[in-house]
Amino acid sequence: MPVEVIxxxxxxDMTSGTIAVWHVAEGAExxxxxxxxxxxxxxxxxxxxxxxxGRLHHVLAEAGSEVAIGKAIAWIYAPGEEVGAPPEGSAxxxxxxxxxxxxxxxxxxxxPITPAPPAVPDHPAKPRATPAARHLARENALxxxxxxxxxxxxxxxxxxVERALRESGEQLPSAASGWQPEGGPLVVxxxxxxxxxxxxxxxxxxxxxxxxxxxxxxxxxxxxVVKIDLPGHGRSPRRPVDSFRSLARMVVExxxxxxxxxxxxxxxxxxxALALALADVRPRRVASLTMLAPAxxxxxxxxxxxxxxxxxxxxESLAPWLKQLTAEPQIVTESFVMxxxxxxxxPALRAxxxxxxxxxxxxxxxxxxxxxxxxxxAIPAQVVWGRKDRVFxxxxxxxxxxxxxxxxxxxxxxxxxxxxxxxxxxxIASRLQAAAGQPVVTPAG
Amino acid sequence: xxxxxxxxxxxxxxxxxxxxIRDALAIALAEDERVVLMGEDIGxxxxxxxxxxxxxxxxxxxxxxxxxxxxxxxxxxAVGAALTGLRPIYEFQFSDFATLAMEQIVNQAAKLRFMLxxxxxxxxVMRFPAGSGTGAAAQxxxxxxxxxxxxxxxxxxxxxxxxxxxxLLLAALDDPDPVMLFEHxxxxxxxxxxxxxxxTVPIGKAEVCRxxxxxxxxxxxxxxHRALEAAEVLAQEGIxxxxxxxxxxxxxxxxxxxxxxxxxxRLVVAYEGVRTLGIGAEVSASIVESEAFDYLDAPIVRxxxxxxxxxxxxxxxxxxxxxxxxxxxxVRGVVRGTR
Numbered sequence: 001m002p003v004e005v006i007x008x009x010x011x012x013d014m015t016s017g018t019i020a021v022w023h024v025a026e027g028a029e030x031x032x033x034x035x036x037x038x039x040x041x042x043x044x045x046x047x048x049x050x051x052x053x054g055r056l057h058h059v060l061a062e063a064g065s066e067v068a069i070g071k072a073i074a075w076i077y078a079p080g081e082e083v084g085a086p087p088e089g090s091a092x093x094x095x096x097x098x099x100x101x102x103x104x105x106x107x108x109x110x111x112p113i114t115p116a117p118p119a120v121p122d123h124p125a126k127p128r129a130t131p132a133a134r135h136l137a138r139e140n141a142l143x144x145x146x147x148x149x150x151x152x153x154x155x156x157x158x159x160x161v162e163r164a165l166r167e168s169g170e171q172l173p174s175a176a177s178g179w180q181p182e183g184g185p186l187v188v189x190x191x192x193x194x195x196x197x198x199x200x201x202x203x204x205x206x207x208x209x210x211x212x213x214x215x216x217x218x219x220x221x222x223x224x225v226v227k228i229d230l231p232g233h234g235r236s237p238r239r240p241v242d243s244f245r246s247l248a249r250m251v252v253e254x255x256x257x258x259x260x261x262x263x264x265x266x267x268x269x270x271x272x273a274l275a276l277a278l279a280d281v282r283p284r285r286v287a288s289l290t291m292l293a294p295a296x297x298x299x300x301x302x303x304x305x306x307x308x309x310x311x312x313x314x315x316e317s318l319a320p321w322l323k324q325l326t327a328e329p330q331i332v333t334e335s336f337v338m339x340x341x342x343x344x345x346x347p348a349l350r351a352x353x354x355x356x357x358x359x360x361x362x363x364x365x366x367x368x369x370x371x372x373x374x375x376x377x378a379i380p381a382q383v384v385w386g387r388k389d390r391v392f393x394x395x396x397x398x399x400x401x402x403x404x405x406x407x408x409x410x411x412x413x414x415x416x417x418x419x420x421x422x423x424x425x426x427x428i429a430s431r432l433q434a435a436a437g438q439p440v441v442t443p444a445g
Numbered sequence: 446x447x448x449x450x451x452x453x454x455x456x457x458x459x460x461x462x463x464x465x466i467r468d469a470l471a472i473a474l475a476e477d478e479r480v481v482l483m484g485e486d487i488g489x490x491x492x493x494x495x496x497x498x499x500x501x502x503x504x505x506x507x508x509x510x511x512x513x514x515x516x517x518x519x520x521x522x523a524v525g526a527a528l529t530g531l532r533p534i535y536e537f538q539f540s541d542f543a544t545l546a547m548e549q550i551v552n553q554a555a556k557l558r559f560m561l562x563x564x565x566x567x568x569x570v571m572r573f574p575a576g577s578g579t580g581a582a583a584q585x586x587x588x589x590x591x592x593x594x595x596x597x598x599x600x601x602x603x604x605x606x607x608x609x610x611x612x613l614l615l616a617a618l619d620d621p622d623p624v625m626l627f628e629h630x631x632x633x634x635x636x637x638x639x640x641x642x643x644x645t646v647p648i649g650k651a652e653v654c655r656x657x658x659x660x661x662x663x664x665x666x667x668x669x670h671r672a673l674e675a676a677e678v679l680a681q682e683g684i685x686x687x688x689x690x691x692x693x694x695x696x697x698x699x700x701x702x703x704x705x706x707x708x709x710x711r712l713v714v715a716y717e718g719v720r721t722l723g724i725g726a727e728v729s730a731s732i733v734e735s736e737a738f739d740y741l742d743a744p745i746v747r748x749x750x751x752x753x754x755x756x757x758x759x760x761x762x763x764x765x766x767x768x769x770x771x772x773x774x775x776v777r778g779v780v781r782g783t784r
Contacts, residue, residue: 015783132710132742151782158710158742159782 002075002084003052005036007067010048014041016152018066019073020249024050026059030076037063037073038281040245044373045281052076057083066154129156136161142168167242179348179355182237186254191216192225197262197287197435199428201227202251202278204269204295205360206309206353208234208343211268215417218425220432226263228254230271232352234343241356244296244368248277261285264432268292268417269391270360273370279381280373288431289381292416292424293389295360296370298396303364305391310353315341327388327413366392371399380431381405384424386412460639462632463496465607466572469614470497470534472643474504477532480618482509483523484536484572485516493538494574494633520546520571524554527569532618539585540573540627543593554623555598569623570614576629576667576717577762583754586762588718590627590665594695594727600624600648601694605669607637609692612646619645627694629666629717651698653705657687659780660711663702663728665691668715668748668767675772684780694724699731706732710742711779717766720749743779748772 007017017039024030024037036050050056054076061073077083127144129137133156137144140161147164149156189209192199199219201212209227216225229236231250241247251274255263264287267275272294279286295301305324312318319337323329344350360367374381382405385394391414397406407427412419460468473480487497488511501509512519516537523535537543543550554567577586594601602617602624604610610628617624654669655676664672669690676686687705691697706712712732714725725747732738732745748767756762778784 015778015781130742131738132740135739152784155782157782 002057002077002081003054004072005051005056005074005076007039007061007069007071007073008048009069010039010041010044010046014069016066016068017041019061019063020045021063022059023047024056026056029053029055035284044376045245045248045277046376047281047283050076052078054078054081055083066152068152127156128154129161130158132158133161136165140165179232179238179352181240183239184237185257186231186237186239186250187229187235188254188258189227189229190224191227193222194224195222196224196432197264198224198226198258198260199432200255200258200260200263200265200275201225202265202267202271202275203227203230203233204267204271204293205230205306205357206233206344207268207271210234210343212417214421215266215424218421219428223432226258226260230274232349232356238348238352241359244273244277244360247356247360248274251278252281255282255285262287262435264288264290264428264435266290266292266428267294269414270295272296273368276370276373276377276381279377279379280370283378286379287435288379289377290428290431291381291383293385293392293394293414294370294383294396295366295392296368297374297399298392299365299369300393300396301361301364301366302391303361306357306361306364307354310350310357312341312344313347313350318344324390325414326419327386327411328419331415331419374399374404375401377401377404380434382407382427382431384409384416384427386414386416386419388412389414457638457640459636460607460611461634461636462604462607462610462628463494463498463634465611465637465639466496466614466628467498467500468639469611470500471503473532473534473615473618474500474508476643477618479530479532480508480534481526481531482534482536483512483519483526484510485512485514485519485538487511487536492536494630496572496574496628496633497536516542516545517549520549521553523569523571524549524557524567527554527567527623528557528565532568532570534570534572534618536572537574539581540575540589541584541587543571543573543589550593550599550623550625551596555596558622559598566621567623568618568621570617570626571623572614572626572628574630574633575627576631577750577755577766578631578667580757580759580762581630582757586755588627588666588716588750590625590694591718591723591727593625594697594724598622599695601627602648603627603629603666603692603694604646605629605632605664605666605690605692607635607639609646609652609690611639612644613648613692615643616645616648620648624648627666631667635670646692649693649696649698651692651701652690653687653701654690655686655688657685657709659685659709660713660776661687661689661702661705661709662713662715662772662776663689663691663705664715665694665724666717668717668772671767671769672715672772675769675776678769678773679776682777684776686776691724691728697727697731699735702728702731703735703737706737707740710740712741713746713748713772713775713779715748715767715772717750719752720747721752723747723749725749743782744784746775746779746784748775 020038020040022037023035030050032053033049035047038047059074061067129144147156150160151157203211209229231239265275272291273296279289308321315337322332383397384407385397386409409420416424488501491498523533526533558566575588593599602613604613662672672688679686714728716724729745748771751765
């Protein structure tokens, strides 16, 4: 009997999950306990392990489809087991074989393998939508067929239309402000040596991988360092981002493409939130997580500072904002401002970043909440925050569960890796040593 | 609760639902000598659910009349009394026994005004102890109010609170046409504030018992209490439920329901009668036929009784009618878009 793969309930009030990606192709072999697919719920994304060893068949739910919990989505056949007809629809398991009523002499030919029809038929010509959604779409001359529904079987509710309306409203200024959507993978910078588990660094909003320089200088040099440029930052393409989740997906893609194992993640601000999201979906390939002044732990933020940074087109308008990032304004020197402006001289980059800020931080609110992911985290993790952070209040760190270490730095603002690189490096190094089984030496001071 | 100012001035005391009905009956008997009570064992015995209680001692056997064990006969007598100038209030021991009296209720009481060109009216009040939860099994536990709601010429009322039980009964007596009062048996012992003296609660008017913005729960009788209990739990989860006590099944207060659903966009209907072809269907239809249709943002959910006779086993009896947990899961489903 093949083992059925069901949509698991991984969250208290989850009633369905969306399959983000299958890690195993139809017909391919899989071992029990290996990652089989990723699911996304309203709150989180996570990896689901294979319940059995064998070959995967009858995949009923493709990536992107939403499935009710408890529903069978595929079956795993033991090695050598004959692949039969696809079992009927749901979690009741394969339909029993019809007892041999065949006329004498008739050979029992294996039944053809055709995938079972999906539980809900597709009507591409006629989208499923609530009356309220239809009404709102009609009033705004929106085509329902172009809207993705969030309800069961893709049903479009009023909220989906409202989102589509907001997005169509947002796309106009972005087109006017002149950035063209681009494709392709995120740019990844590789540095350091080749000994030991890699460090993966994810920079924050309106920064890029060059911003890690000061911290890198204080870190051990033998390890490989992988720095990811976020879309529309540094040298990465300007890929359209419609939500935190879609941004996180791009980072996961870039991480997966590197084929890393036992990675130590270091992220700053928005990059810290992305590192946390990455650790949440790839727990087995991440050894530790260090979050510097992370986003995503509370709604409050300094929206004026963020949009000011994204907008600033000259060093005169950029400098005052930059000086708010750090506790001591003199850290932001004239040459620092000039270098920062050099990286931001392209108006399309600034336009892209303004749109990204509006998507992720609408109305100066952090729209994504990563505290559930932090609660779930099983790997060693630590938060480093400056007590004088003027972007996100450090008290958001108190959202973290007890097993997450918290390092609060005096006289430090939103840029601990620039303002206190040695202290931050020591915090990271202690984690690396702990992972390597070496005794942890607390840095002096 | 809406009460006339004069009523609010009088002291509020707590009465049980049964006591509130008895209070209304006593007021009616004292005020109007045309009022008579009829029914099986309502005299010295005090009624199957002790609603009439001591009224026979206070008003005498000519006003509180024990009728023979024949619902058809008793109901016929009541219809005749109403036609000829009295104001009878007929009590069934169990609403299930109304099946024996259907001829008198449906073919006579409901029709005579129309068939006689308005020359007569039938100012009859009938009281029906209804509903499950007492372990009385299939022939003593039904909720048949929707049957009567299907008959033009009848008014059908379900009070959920002692206050409404008294006010609606007095309003029924003021009505020139037959009014059927369905009283949920589990409510008889529930207590609530009931003013002294006469007041009425309008027939045909629903009450918004709890205002909310995310979902409308329309409930009748005991389901009102279950819906309110569910609403408190849901509030903790961030779901703001509006609870409407329908109070009258016929004529139904569609306006209140439509206005609420136009606001909340979601509807769950909870009632004890069998789900199919019941109150839920009528409430749903009034939404999809109205301007509220365009505001609906989730499928409507009807929570009604199981498609089965009410079982004797107490666990199965509970499972056969909507409970708080059923309301919770239905509301979560429609609000979170998973249903």
